[in-house]
Amino acid sequence: xxxxxxxxxxxxxxxxxxxxxxxxxxxxxxxxxxxxxxxxxxxxxxxxxxxxxxxxxxxxxxxxxxxxxxxxxxxxxxxxxxxxxxxxxxxxxxxxxxxxxxxxxxxxxxxxxxxxxxxxxxxxxxxxxxxxxxxxxxxxxxxxxxxxxxxxxxxxxxxxxxxxxxxxxxxxxxxxxxxxxxxxxxxxxxxxxxxxxxxxxxxxxxxxxxxxxxxxxxxxxxxxxxxxxxxxxxxxxxxxxxxxxxxxxxxxxxxxxxxxxxxxxxxxxxxxxxxxxxxxxxxxxxxxxxxxxxxxxxxxxxxxxxxxxxxxxxxxxxxxxxxxxxxxxxxxxxxxxxxxxxxxxxxxxxxxxxxxxxxxxxxxxxxxx
Amino acid sequence: xxxxxxxxxxxxxxxxxxxxxxxxxxxxxxxxxxxxxxxxxxxxxxxxxxxxxxxxxxxxxxxxxxxxxxxxxxxxxxxxxxxxxxxxxxxxxxxxxxxxxxxxxxxxxxxxxxxxxxxxxxxxxxxxxxxxxxxxxxxxxxxxxxxxxxxxxxxxxxxxxxxxxxxxxxxxxxxxxxxxxxxxxxxxxxxxxxxxxxxxxxxxxxxxxxxxxxxxxxxxxxxxxxxxxxxxxxxxxxxxxxxxxxxxxxxxxxxxxxxxxxxxxxxxxxxxxxxxxxxxxxxxx
Numbered sequence: 001x002x003x004x005x006x007x008x009x010x011x012x013x014x015x016x017x018x019x020x021x022x023x024x025x026x027x028x029x030x031x032x033x034x035x036x037x038x039x040x041x042x043x044x045x046x047x048x049x050x051x052x053x054x055x056x057x058x059x060x061x062x063x064x065x066x067x068x069x070x071x072x073x074x075x076x077x078x079x080x081x082x083x084x085x086x087x088x089x090x091x092x093x094x095x096x097x098x099x100x101x102x103x104x105x106x107x108x109x110x111x112x113x114x115x116x117x118x119x120x121x122x123x124x125x126x127x128x129x130x131x132x133x134x135x136x137x138x139x140x141x142x143x144x145x146x147x148x149x150x151x152x153x154x155x156x157x158x159x160x161x162x163x164x165x166x167x168x169x170x171x172x173x174x175x176x177x178x179x180x181x182x183x184x185x186x187x188x189x190x191x192x193x194x195x196x197x198x199x200x201x202x203x204x205x206x207x208x209x210x211x212x213x214x215x216x217x218x219x220x221x222x223x224x225x226x227x228x229x230x231x232x233x234x235x236x237x238x239x240x241x242x243x244x245x246x247x248x249x250x251x252x253x254x255x256x257x258x259x260x261x262x263x264x265x266x267x268x269x270x271x272x273x274x275x276x277x278x279x280x281x282x283x284x285x286x287x288x289x290x291x292x293x294x295x296x297x298x299x300x301x302x303x304x305x306x307x308x309x310x311x312x313x314x315x316x317x318x319x320x321x322x323x324x325x326x327x328x329x330x331x332x333x334x335x336x337x338x339x340x341x342x343x344x345x346x347x348x349x350x351x352x353x354x355x356x357x358x359x360x361x362x363x364x365x366x367x368x369x
Numbered sequence: 370x371x372x373x374x375x376x377x378x379x380x381x382x383x384x385x386x387x388x389x390x391x392x393x394x395x396x397x398x399x400x401x402x403x404x405x406x407x408x409x410x411x412x413x414x415x416x417x418x419x420x421x422x423x424x425x426x427x428x429x430x431x432x433x434x435x436x437x438x439x440x441x442x443x444x445x446x447x448x449x450x451x452x453x454x455x456x457x458x459x460x461x462x463x464x465x466x467x468x469x470x471x472x473x474x475x476x477x478x479x480x481x482x483x484x485x486x487x488x489x490x491x492x493x494x495x496x497x498x499x500x501x502x503x504x505x506x507x508x509x510x511x512x513x514x515x516x517x518x519x520x521x522x523x524x525x526x527x528x529x530x531x532x533x534x535x536x537x538x539x540x541x542x543x544x545x546x547x548x549x550x551x552x553x554x555x556x557x558x559x560x561x562x563x564x565x566x567x568x569x570x571x572x573x574x575x576x577x578x579x580x581x582x583x584x585x586x587x588x589x590x591x592x593x594x595x596x597x598x599x600x601x602x603x604x605x606x607x608x609x610x611x612x613x614x615x616x617x618x619x620x621x622x623x624x625x626x627x628x629x630x631x632x633x634x635x636x637x638x639x640x641x642x643x644x645x646x647x648x649x650x651x652x653x654x
Binding site for chain 1: 542544545547548549550551552553554558562563566567
């Protein structure tokens with residue numbers, strides 16, 4: 001149970017800057033997910049929080065105590081590693097209680113904690129086995145048990161599910177979520193999987209190139225991305241970006257896509273500050289595009305939707321839904337629809353775009369307007 | 370097609386058989402000669418089996434003729450060698466293991482350079498260190514003593530043992546060590562409770578290698594010790610090369626086998642692990 005505050009954290013490996021001034025603050029019981037592409041510095045950040053790597057600058061504060069100069073074992077954290085990192089020569093029980101023994105805790109208390117964890121994770125029958133005799137999912141459980149048994153202030157997870165197969169991954173994801181719900185412990189979780197991030201996190205920090213692009217709730221990350229990077233990284237298929245410019249005369253704000261002078265999208269109801277002839281990218285998520293006008297009328301608030309004329313070009317069937325690629329004045333737009341709808345390829349049609357849900361980005365700064 | 374395979378198989382086994390014969394013949398000659406009496410050796414054929422099995426030569430090689438003469442026999446020198454080999458083996462293996470562990474799991478600035486120097490150390494020939502080592506042992510006052518030879522072998526072996534362990538530990542996940550750090554274990558605790566128990570394959574390789582090196586060493590032994598402190602290989606040399614009137618081939622052969630026996634035993638007991646350990650690093654993912 002603890003708060004975590006990170007102030008202006010910097011880290012270099014030789015000449016390469018891996019962390020370029022990280023600022024974060026989470027409350028007691030928060031589940032922070034560090035999400036980003038590989039090499040963005042998220043694992044380094046986690047290792048620095050744990051004390052397994054030193055920072056060059058900045059502060060890490062756990063419960064109002066600066067921990068920069070403390071050993072990993074003194075920070076009262078628990079770490080679950082990607083490879084599980086179970087001690088190969090010890091059996092499951094020895095693995096779980098190793099940390100407690102190091103802390104010279106009395107035998108009775110160790111047994112009590114062990115029993116609690118064993119029951120919680122249902123691993124009684126595994127206690128005398130060596131890690132090599134366990135399946136991937138069982139190893140994962142034991143690794144979690146080793147972390148849980150210590151009852152630390154903060155849990156740190158480094159891509160703990162990435163070595164599991166798809167089905168098991170979803171199962172374990174739910175178990176982690178349940179654990180967090182029951183224990184309300186502060187957790188920091190590193191992953192490159194956006195579904196994991198969205199489903200687990202109460203807060204998500206999207207990292208790119210050693211910096212935090214956006215630190216927000218999952219809902220805001222998805223619906224109000226701060227930058228093109230965030231908008232593009234989260235969502236599958238990712239957000240459509242339509243390149244164009246703004247035309248503002250009197251009280252009418254219109255968006256003209258590149259290569260088109262006549263047909264524009266009316267952006268009057270969007271409450272953002274844009275200027276005449278601003279070059280922007282209009283971001284539309286594939287699920288905010290509708291095929292039927294009635295549908296758009298029913299769903300969008302204030303009937304704030306636009307009609308665009310497109311040509312369907314490609315059709316991908318993925319089971320419960322389909323992804324269709326449209327050509328919109330030379331730019332590609334992807335739409336996501338129920339697979340029961342039949343769309344004829346190469347037959348011009350009209351789509352309806354929910355304008356309440358679109359995002360506008362400055363073409364130059366790549367930031368949200 | 371079938372004929373071709375059969376032919377090449379036969380050819381292969383023929384060649385292999387030839388090599389087996391080639392390597393086993395000296396051993397065979399040594400064994401049969403050591404079991405013959407001198408008369409039989411003088412009169413008989415080199416390859417013939419002994420008419421009666423006679424262990425006299427072995428007894429003489431081990432314990433002497435018991436006439437209070439000045440002839441050399443192996444028993445005291447065998448124990449000299451054990452006194453040198455076992456401590457030197459333990460020291461060099463343990464230090465090599467700790468070096469390998471520190472160089473891979475507690476990386477510090479210059480770790481790679483230091484490893485490179487150890488690697489370089491394995492290429493230094495025996496002869497190159499004789500004089501400086503003689504000065505050092507003299508300075509320390511431990512020349513012509515088992516302690517001196519223990520030091521020489523420990524230091525000379527360190528490059529090899531460090532290399533072995535470093536390459537083994539490099540293939541073991543760093544996350545295990547990180548997990549142990551978070552659990553609150555220190556440098557030696559992690560080494561002894563977590564890494565050493567999974568180091569059996571490389572331990573066996575190192576022990577076989579070091580035992581063979583130290584036991585079979587002649588040059589260091591003959592340079593840094595003499596008389597009653599000499600190791601077995603030096604004694605064997607003195608025994609065989611005496612300019613005494615008669616050459617006792619049976620005793621010489623028995624002594625040579627005795628001197629070689631411990632390494633042979635180690636190979637047979639641990640050889641299976643030796644092969645596994647040599648390839649372990651490459652197979653592990």
